Amino acid sequence: MVSLDASKMTVTEVNxxxxxxxxxxxxxxxxxxxxxxxxxxxVLEKCxxxxxxxxxxxxxxxxxxxxVVIEGNAGWAMGENLMSGKITLKKxxxxxxGASMRGGEIxxxxxxxxxxxxxxxxxxxxxxxxxxxLTGFMMQKGNIIVCGDVGEAVGxxxxxxxxxxxxxxxxxxxxxxxxxxxxxxxxxxxxxxxRNGITEKPRxxxxxxxxxxxxxxKLERMEKTVL
Amino acid sequence: xxxxxxxxxxxxxxxGQSSIGADLTKMLDSMAHRxxxxxxxxxxxxxxxxxxIIRVWTEDEEHxxxxxxRAEESVAKVGGVVNTKHxxxxxxxxxxxxxxEVPDLAAALLKTKGVxxxxxxxxxxxxxxxxxxxxxxxxxxxxxYRGTHGIGHVRMATESKVDITHAHPFWAYPFPDITVVHxxxxxxxxxxxxxxxxxxxxxxTHNDSEIISVFLADTLSKGAxxxxxxxxxxxxxxxxxxxxxxxxxxxxxxxxxxxxKPLVIxxxxxxxxxxxxxxxxxxxxxxxINRVEPQENEVMVWSV
Numbered sequence: 137m138v139s140l141d142a143s144k145m146t147v148t149e150v151n152x153x154x155x156x157x158x159x160x161x162x163x164x165x166x167x168x169x170x171x172x173x174x175x176x177x178x179v180l181e182k183c184x185x186x187x188x189x190x191x192x193x194x195x196x197x198x199x200x201x202x203x204v205v206i207e208g209n210a211g212w213a214m215g216e217n218l219m220s221g222k223i224t225l226k227k228x229x230x231x232x233x234g235a236s237m238r239g240g241e242i243x244x245x246x247x248x249x250x251x252x253x254x255x256x257x258x259x260x261x262x263x264x265x266x267x268x269x270l271t272g273f274m275m276q277k278g279n280i281i282v283c284g285d286v287g288e289a290v291g292x293x294x295x296x297x298x299x300x301x302x303x304x305x306x307x308x309x310x311x312x313x314x315x316x317x318x319x320x321x322x323x324x325x326x327x328x329x330x331r332n333g334i335t336e337k338p339r340x341x342x343x344x345x346x347x348x349x350x351x352x353x354k355l356e357r358m359e360k361t362v363l
Numbered sequence: 364x365x366x367x368x369x370x371x372x373x374x375x376x377x378x379g380q381s382s383i384g385a386d387l388t389k390m391l392d393s394m395a396h397r398x399x400x401x402x403x404x405x406x407x408x409x410x411x412x413x414x415x416i417i418r419v420w421t422e423d424e425e426h427x428x429x430x431x432x433r434a435e436e437s438v439a440k441v442g443g444v445v446n447t448k449h450x451x452x453x454x455x456x457x458x459x460x461x462x463x464e465v466p467d468l469a470a471a472l473l474k475t476k477g478v479x480x481x482x483x484x485x486x487x488x489x490x491x492x493x494x495x496x497x498x499x500x501x502x503x504x505x506x507x508y509r510g511t512h513g514i515g516h517v518r519m520a521t522e523s524k525v526d527i528t529h530a531h532p533f534w535a536y537p538f539p540d541i542t543v544v545h546x547x548x549x550x551x552x553x554x555x556x557x558x559x560x561x562x563x564x565x566x567x568t569h570n571d572s573e574i575i576s577v578f579l580a581d582t583l584s585k586g587a588x589x590x591x592x593x594x595x596x597x598x599x600x601x602x603x604x605x606x607x608x609x610x611x612x613x614x615x616x617x618x619x620x621x622x623x624k625p626l627v628i629x630x631x632x633x634x635x636x637x638x639x640x641x642x643x644x645x646x647x648x649x650x651x652i653n654r655v656e657p658q659e660n661e662v663m664v665w666s667v
Contacts, residue, residue, distance in 0.1 A: 208651050211625075231625065249658070250658065
């Protein structure tokens with residue numbers, strides 16, 4: 137077990153110490169993060185990191201493997217580019233949480249800001265509270281589960297993936313539509329929530345791409361003529 | 364990118380303990396990575412025995428003394444009595460007794476050759492300079508300023524020159540005590556500026572952010588509350604913005620429809636602290652407390 141006091145080290149020193157300890161498979165505790173940016177970035181080992189307080193922008197981003205618990209708030213773009221592992225944030229996240237994430241799991245105990253899950257390419261994001269403007273903007277894969285309300289333009293320009301909304305939808309984004317999830321889907325979401333200590337069981341709505349603007353796997357006109 | 368911050372002390376106990384100038388300096392210092400071109404402060408709610416605090420500056424370093432003496436003469440010419448004055452290089456702070464109309468006083472100063480008016484306020488003043496917040500504290504002794512509320516800014520210039528004139532906060536000439544700090548870019552600046560100029564308003568700089576303060580002052584002068592004026596700005600202004608305004612009675616914030624620029628707020632029974640980043644709030648609240656992040660099209664106001 138390694139304990140790092142972020143108020144007495146630079147962020148670079150904290151991150152280097154985390155990487156060294158992670159390679160040895162040790163459990164890591166970060167004290168007094170004081171909302172500084174870039175804490176616990178680019179950790180590529182399976183390990184446990186407990187951050188005792190709030191973190192700033194891009195914290196716990198570029199991760200592949202760790203199980204991170206943040207006992208406070210996070211700034212913009214927390215968990216950006218997550219490949220695998222899990223980030224549990226106890227309070228609120230800023231904008232663009234989980235931007236471009238490709239795998240793993242992000243669980244937010246409070247609310248998230250605008251553009252949660254922007255350009256998400258896989259994995260699961262659970263938000264116990266509400267999310268802001270443009271939730272799931274341009275997402276390409278994965279699941280976003282919001283137990284509370286979502287803001288305006290949810291699912292704008294999304295390609296694939298699903299946004300489950302437990303509360304109210306501010307408005308739908310361009311090319312997004314609402315579907316009713318099956319009972320089986322609802323049960324599996326509720327189970328997933330329960331595994332993360334969330335006992336509420338909202339009747340989720342499901343926001344998916346309407347695919348009117350979706351041309352990615354369509355053949356070009358010239359290709360069709362060749363075929 | 365720029366960094367903005369705001370602060371309001373809710374009661375006399377807090378006002379007695381802390382200094383708005385010192386706390387804002389700490390907050391802005393923690394956001395130095397958001398801009399090092401210039402820094403600026405509005406200190407509001409100062410307790411002065413005189414009618415107005417006037418802050419002027421001159422670009423003319425060589426003849427600064429003469430230019431600033433001319434500013435003093437201009438105040439006297441329109442009937443103002445300068446009770447205290449304090450010059451730091453090219454900067455001059457005066458407290459003045461004056462019974463006339465503020466636009467006449469402001470116009471007299473504006474016409475004085477070489478003089479630039481940073482602010483006229485009944486209880487607030489603008490202090491702005493190039494360099495970081497800590498540099499400014501050393502030069503202008505910000506920690507001396509107590510007051511009840513204030514706003515601050517660190518600038519990474521995007522739209523206009525890096526100099527003291529284009530540093531934030533921007534005072535709404537000639538409306539006392541209305542100043543703004545802004546993070547973002549306004550795209551309908553020229554159109555809105557022409558419209559306001561056609562209605563008799565004057566702009567002192569070529570910075571897009573100045574238009575916010577003049578727009579708010581114009582709207583307030585037509586009888587709107589601060590909250591109404593902030594709401595009106597959401598549709599009148601085009602572009603990306605999160606801004607803070609300081610008035611005689613308090614502070615307010617507004618965020619654009621894209622929620623493109625950050626802002627977080629922490630509030631206790633003593634204090635409201637607002638900043639672009641939580642790292643700045645931690646300089647005034649060391650303990651973990653809940654925060655609020657305004658969403659798109661949201662405005663908030665706090666009064667002393």
